[in-house]
Amino acid sequence: MAPLVEVRDLTKEFRSFKRREGVWGAVQNLFVREYVTVRAVDRVSFAIEAGEMVGYIGANGAGKSTTIKMLTGILMPTSGTVVAAGWVPYRDRRRYTRQIGVVFGQRTQLWWDIAVVESFKLLKEIYEISDADYRSRLGLFAEILNLGEYMHTPVRKLSLGERMRCDLAASLLHNPPLLFLDEPTIGLDVVAKERIREFLKEVNRSQRTTVLLTTHDLSDIEELSRRILIIDKGRILFDGDLAEMKKRLAQYNQVKFFLKDRSQIPRLAEVTTNGLGLERVDELTYLMRFDRAKHSSADVIRTLVNRLEIRDLFVEEEPIEEIVKRIYLSGEVA
Amino acid sequence: MGSNAFAAPPLARSPALLPLALRPYAELVRMGFVDTLAYRLRYYTGIATYFIYVSVYYFIWKAIYEHGTSIEGFDFSQIMTYVAVGWIIRSLYFNNIDQDLATQVTEGTLVMNLIKPVNLQGALIATALGQSVFRLVMLTVPTTLLLFLVFPVRRPASLAHFAAFSVSVALSFFIVAALNFAVGTLAIRLLSILGLLRAKYFLLELLSGLLLPISFFPHGFQVALDFLPFQYISYVPLLIYLGKLSGGAAWRALGIQIFWVLALVALGHAMWQWSSRKITVQGG
Numbered sequence: 001m002a003p004l005v006e007v008r009d010l011t012k013e014f015r016s017f018k019r020r021e022g023v024w025g026a027v028q029n030l031f032v033r034e035y036v037t038v039r040a041v042d043r044v045s046f047a048i049e050a051g052e053m054v055g056y057i058g059a060n061g062a063g064k065s066t067t068i069k070m071l072t073g074i075l076m077p078t079s080g081t082v083v084a085a086g087w088v089p090y091r092d093r094r095r096y097t098r099q100i101g102v103v104f105g106q107r108t109q110l111w112w113d114i115a116v117v118e119s120f121k122l123l124k125e126i127y128e129i130s131d132a133d134y135r136s137r138l139g140l141f142a143e144i145l146n147l148g149e150y151m152h153t154p155v156r157k158l159s160l161g162e163r164m165r166c167d168l169a170a171s172l173l174h175n176p177p178l179l180f181l182d183e184p185t186i187g188l189d190v191v192a193k194e195r196i197r198e199f200l201k202e203v204n205r206s207q208r209t210t211v212l213l214t215t216h217d218l219s220d221i222e223e224l225s226r227r228i229l230i231i232d233k234g235r236i237l238f239d240g241d242l243a244e245m246k247k248r249l250a251q252y253n254q255v256k257f258f259l260k261d262r263s264q265i266p267r268l269a270e271v272t273t274n275g276l277g278l279e280r281v282d283e284l285t286y287l288m289r290f291d292r293a294k295h296s297s298a299d300v301i302r303t304l305v306n307r308l309e310i311r312d313l314f315v316e317e318e319p320i321e322e323i324v325k326r327i328y329l330s331g332e333v334a
Numbered sequence: 335m336g337s338n339a340f341a342a343p344p345l346a347r348s349p350a351l352l353p354l355a356l357r358p359y360a361e362l363v364r365m366g367f368v369d370t371l372a373y374r375l376r377y378y379t380g381i382a383t384y385f386i387y388v389s390v391y392y393f394i395w396k397a398i399y400e401h402g403t404s405i406e407g408f409d410f411s412q413i414m415t416y417v418a419v420g421w422i423i424r425s426l427y428f429n430n431i432d433q434d435l436a437t438q439v440t441e442g443t444l445v446m447n448l449i450k451p452v453n454l455q456g457a458l459i460a461t462a463l464g465q466s467v468f469r470l471v472m473l474t475v476p477t478t479l480l481l482f483l484v485f486p487v488r489r490p491a492s493l494a495h496f497a498a499f500s501v502s503v504a505l506s507f508f509i510v511a512a513l514n515f516a517v518g519t520l521a522i523r524l525l526s527i528l529g530l531l532r533a534k535y536f537l538l539e540l541l542s543g544l545l546l547p548i549s550f551f552p553h554g555f556q557v558a559l560d561f562l563p564f565q566y567i568s569y570v571p572l573l574i575y576l577g578k579l580s581g582g583a584a585w586r587a588l589g590i591q592i593f594w595v596l597a598l599v600a601l602g603h604a605m606w607q608w609s610s611r612k613i614t615v616q617g618g
């Protein structure tokens with residue numbers, strides 16, 4: 001069977017005219033326009049199978065939102081192709097949108113000045129949802145997302161987290177097979193994030209809803225998706241299993257240790273002799289990084305406990321944030 | 335969640351019967367109505383504003399008519415009726431679709447409309463219709479009562495004229511709505527069209543016949559206006575109200591109004607198709 005979403009050599013260029021500064025610049029702007037072309041998405045290709053949950057990450061301005069806008073049929077690609085749920089999103093936009101749910105974390109699809117439930121009623125008519133489905137889905141969402149209290153409040157009076165939960169419910173009322181989320185956890189507190197993640201997992205599990213989400217919070221990815229796509233300057237740098245990425249790209253492990261007391265501090269110099277890096281967390285807490293290929297954790301621990309008096313220690317893998325930071329900074333998958 | 339909440343397949347669509355296909359738009363009419371409730375205070379000032387406008391025109395026309403009994407076939411009570419009823423119906427056909435669309439483009443909220451399986455033109459016109467229905471209750475009716483009490487406003491020429499007038503005003507709404515949508519789509523390519531919209535606003539007040547009956551305009555100008563939709567917004571329904579258009583001429587005027595509705599809807603649709611491939615969404 002063909003994948004649910006298939007993207008090939010997708011490219012989007014924005015042409016915007018360069019504004020000159022100052023009064024003279026403004027006059028020049030009127031007559032001579034100099035255009036600059038930004039390639040926001042550059043020959044991106046990937047495929048998503050039905051039921052997958054894929055995390056799409058990348059630094060600010062990498063091209064995530066632009067990709068999502070093309071996948072949802074809002075923007076016309078400059079070149080390349082998208083086929084999703086059997087449609088070409090841009091060309092068949094109105095029919096295609098019945099198959100998808102979309103949340104842009106920075107915006108709302110709910111009517112600003114009227115009670116949330118009115119927006120839900122409108123969606124019911126737009127997607128021709130039967131009374132029974134509407135009632136049971138809304139009931140369920142209200143329960144899992146804890147919407148009850150907010151449904152009769154105008155959106156403008158909701159907090160960001162409350163609004164986001166309502167938007168998520170709105171995007172799933174018609175039970176679309178395909179869900180696009182652009183930063184669905186932006187600005188949310190830990191509890192709200194957790195609730196949204198649980199909800200997404202549940203929808204993905206019980207409905208086999210396929211989800212593509214962008215985020216800057218890597219714990220979203222760790223909790224939700226096994227597969228990640230990393231984009232940088234419009235190009236895909238990595239596409240694969242999260243665990244696979246860690247295995248391939250994690251360069252070091254680290255031992256986090258706590259000194260017994262201050263008397264140990266001068267002796268720290270002794271442990272860094274054989275090329276092991278040391279990073280200070282606070283006065284008594286330190287991180288020792290070591291290349292997994294060159295040193296074994298056991299050796300490193302032995303060195304530490306032989307030379308220092310240590311209260312406690314943990315061995316950790318390189319955090320995914322660090323791996324990703326390295327990728328963003330170097331612009332390549334080493 | 336394993337319950338049957340999602341039991342129905344999302345694709346199960348009933349055959350696209352017309353009433354069913356129109357239901358989202360009917361719901362949008364309701365949304366427009368409910369949405370406007372949030373701003374109902376605005377309408378008290380609206381009533382006052384309309385009253386002031388008509389008062390100003392009352393004194394101007396009174397001064398003009400001091401030395402004659404009839405200008406271009408309008409006597410004083412007819413011209414006062416023309417002005418008062420003109421403002422009354424303006425409260426009905428008026429809408430902000432052009433500005434709404436322009437704002438949606440510049441603020442990027444247009445995105446939220448594009449991810450829905452609705453026709454944007456239909457959706458915006460339906461919402462505007464809901465707002466107009468709301469204004470009918472909150473603005474048109476009280477303004478009508480007030481103006482009829484204070485000024486020498488005539489009643490419609492006959493019941494039949496009133497019926498034709500009502501249909502004509504409904505068609506005016508659709509002419510304005512379709513025109514505004516078409517103009518609004520320009521924002522997609524031009525991005526900043528607020529200046530353009532201002533110019534259009536004043537031009538429309540003048541060319542629709544709201545400020546002055548079209549028959550007061552220079553002859554050549556009148557001939558040109560015959561080929562444009564603007565006088566069918568205000569001038570034509572008012573002529574019907576006053577009984578200056580009757581029988582066959584009235585039917586013909588209604589027919590031309592319908593023609594302009596269809597032509598402007600088609601124009602808006604074409605302009606949307608032409609512009610929408612150029613959408614660049616700001617932000618996000």
Ligand SMILES: Nc1ncnc2c1ncn2[C@@H]1O[C@H](COP(=O)(O)OP(=O)(O)OP(=O)(O)O)[C@@H](O)[C@H]1O
Binds near residue numbers: 015040615616617618
């Ligand atoms: N409408 C537009 N006109 C011109 N350039 C644009 C437009 N939209 C996006 N861009 C540019 O395209 C690039 C990608 O933007 P995009 O919004 O896709 O990034 P992103 O990965 O979503 O970033 P973030 O994490 O900050 O949301 C950026 O350099 C941006 O400046």
Ligand SMILES: [Mg+2]
Binds near residue numbers: 064066618
């Ligand atoms: Mg973005």
